[in-house]
Amino acid sequence: MCQLLGMNCNVPTDICFSFEGFSARGGKTDEHRDGWGIAFFEGLGCRTFLDVKPSIASPIAEVVRRYPIHSTHVIAHIRKATQGEIALENCHPFQRELWGRYWVFAHNGNLANFDPQPVEFYQAVGQTDSEKAFCLILNTLRAAFPDGKPALENLYPVLRTITHTIAQQGVFNYLLSDGDYFFAHCSTKLCYIVRQAPFAAAHLIDQDVTVDFQELTKPSDRVAIIATIPLTDNEA
Amino acid sequence: MCQLLGMNCNVPTDICFSFEGFSARGGKTDEHRDGWGIAFFEGLGCRTFLDVKPSIASPIAEVVRRYPIHSTHVIAHIRKATQGEIALENCHPFQRELWGRYWVFAHNGNLANFDPQPVEFYQAVGQTDSEKAFCLILNTLRAAFPDGKPALENLYPVLRTITHTIAQQGVFNYLLSDGDYFFAHCSTKLCYIVRQAPFAAAHLIDQDVTVDFQELTKPSDRVAIIATIPLTDNEA
Numbered sequence: 001m002c003q004l005l006g007m008n009c010n011v012p013t014d015i016c017f018s019f020e021g022f023s024a025r026g027g028k029t030d031e032h033r034d035g036w037g038i039a040f041f042e043g044l045g046c047r048t049f050l051d052v053k054p055s056i057a058s059p060i061a062e063v064v065r066r067y068p069i070h071s072t073h074v075i076a077h078i079r080k081a082t083q084g085e086i087a088l089e090n091c092h093p094f095q096r097e098l099w100g101r102y103w104v105f106a107h108n109g110n111l112a113n114f115d116p117q118p119v120e121f122y123q124a125v126g127q128t129d130s131e132k133a134f135c136l137i138l139n140t141l142r143a144a145f146p147d148g149k150p151a152l153e154n155l156y157p158v159l160r161t162i163t164h165t166i167a168q169q170g171v172f173n174y175l176l177s178d179g180d181y182f183f184a185h186c187s188t189k190l191c192y193i194v195r196q197a198p199f200a201a202a203h204l205i206d207q208d209v210t211v212d213f214q215e216l217t218k219p220s221d222r223v224a225i226i227a228t229i230p231l232t233d234n235e236a
Numbered sequence: 237m238c239q240l241l242g243m244n245c246n247v248p249t250d251i252c253f254s255f256e257g258f259s260a261r262g263g264k265t266d267e268h269r270d271g272w273g274i275a276f277f278e279g280l281g282c283r284t285f286l287d288v289k290p291s292i293a294s295p296i297a298e299v300v301r302r303y304p305i306h307s308t309h310v311i312a313h314i315r316k317a318t319q320g321e322i323a324l325e326n327c328h329p330f331q332r333e334l335w336g337r338y339w340v341f342a343h344n345g346n347l348a349n350f351d352p353q354p355v356e357f358y359q360a361v362g363q364t365d366s367e368k369a370f371c372l373i374l375n376t377l378r379a380a381f382p383d384g385k386p387a388l389e390n391l392y393p394v395l396r397t398i399t400h401t402i403a404q405q406g407v408f409n410y411l412l413s414d415g416d417y418f419f420a421h422c423s424t425k426l427c428y429i430v431r432q433a434p435f436a437a438a439h440l441i442d443q444d445v446t447v448d449f450q451e452l453t454k455p456s457d458r459v460a461i462i463a464t465i466p467l468t469d470n471e472a
């Protein structure tokens with residue numbers, strides 16, 4: 001299995017603190033050594049960092065831990081391979097363009113015997129069940145709304161239906177975003193915290209690091225963190 | 237305008253030497269300060285690094301200069317904005333998936349009044365003429381070969397025709413690859429060198445750095461470097 005980390009904020013925020021703890025699980029405090037990735041939306045743009053090295057040993061992960069990239073929508077993943085070899089094309093998050101926006105997806109779980117046919121517009125490049133599920137979601141959304149991106153209340157029921165269909169194949173926790181919407185689906189394990197005023201100090205589980213968010217935030221800031229397993233030991 | 241750098245090799249090779257000189261043109265030895273990007277194919281996978289900072293000042297470019305990523309197909313770009321603001325979504329190279337492969341594109345030039353209609357499957361996310369041209373190329377290839385990736389001799393005439401059509405709009409030097417094929421189109425300025433045995437030392441123009449490739453290569457190695465302006469001053 002794998003682990004997910006997501007962040008959704010009302011103002012661009014860096015994820016250095018959370019990623020410090022999360023990336024330790026890629027080979028130091030946990031066993032997710034088979035690659036990692038993180039995608040940052042910045043306006044319409046999106047940049048994704050991927051590496052097949054364990055996140056704890058990756059020079060690129062070191063840059064992500066140290067270089068504050070400010071973003072409102074972030075999706076990260078550390079991999080313990082189930083389907084598909086350890087290879088760059090099997091590292092999450094996956095990215096495609098739909099309706100003139102980038103869409104990014106990462107999955108925790110395992111979908112047994114998942115091989116949707118026919119293959120439509122979006123095709124998987126790698127061998128994971130996860131990328132196939134992402135392509136099926138996008139193919140479904142595109143078919144339902146061929147003329148462009150719909151309003152959330154129209155998109156949501158279609159996404160929910162295809163999500164429940166795929167979830168019948170196995171464990172299907174995922175994060176999905178286009179830099180505007182941010183969807184999280186929990187089939188077995190996913191938790192979240194919303195940090196907002198009054199801010200307090202937070203202490204990581206995986207590294208002995210504490211950050212006092214009161215010193216770093218404005219009263220109107222609001223940050224949601226979504227993770228497979230909590231990253232801090234002094235927050236609810 | 238912008239500058240392009242491409243590398244195509246018969247064995248995975250790092251681009252650290254060439255990128256050292258190339259990235260200096262992003263704010264030190266030349267004026268291409270409006271963002272940069274580089275895409276590396278590794279097997280079926282592809283990873284793209286993008287930054288709106290000048291490549292000379294970008295912490296991510298620093299990692300690319302220092303951390304040897306071995307790849308057979310590399311496309312890099314430093315930007316001097318003509319169309320589209322300085323923003324992540326306007327940084328090259330652009331990436332899309334077609335026929336279950338990632339395709340990557342970077343452009344040097346300017347296509348005046350270029351706004352292809354109707355918008356088909358692939359849509360630009362940013363505002364550049366370059367990304368619109370890339371989408372038009374992929375839409376054309378997809379329409380011509382809906383059943384999957386064709387052989388090179390079938391693909392090439394279609395690519396050549398759409399390239400010449402687009403090139404009527406202005407300067408259209410580009411690099412395009414899916415990690416298997418590697419296409420370079422020169423409308424005004426693009427040069428190349430093929431390094432092969434017997435290897436010799438090469439000295440950068442933009443930095444006082446020399447590498448003796450004889451010490452780093454095997455006799456069967458073959459590396460093509462393609463660039464807007466030569467990167468070395470002692471090679472033909």
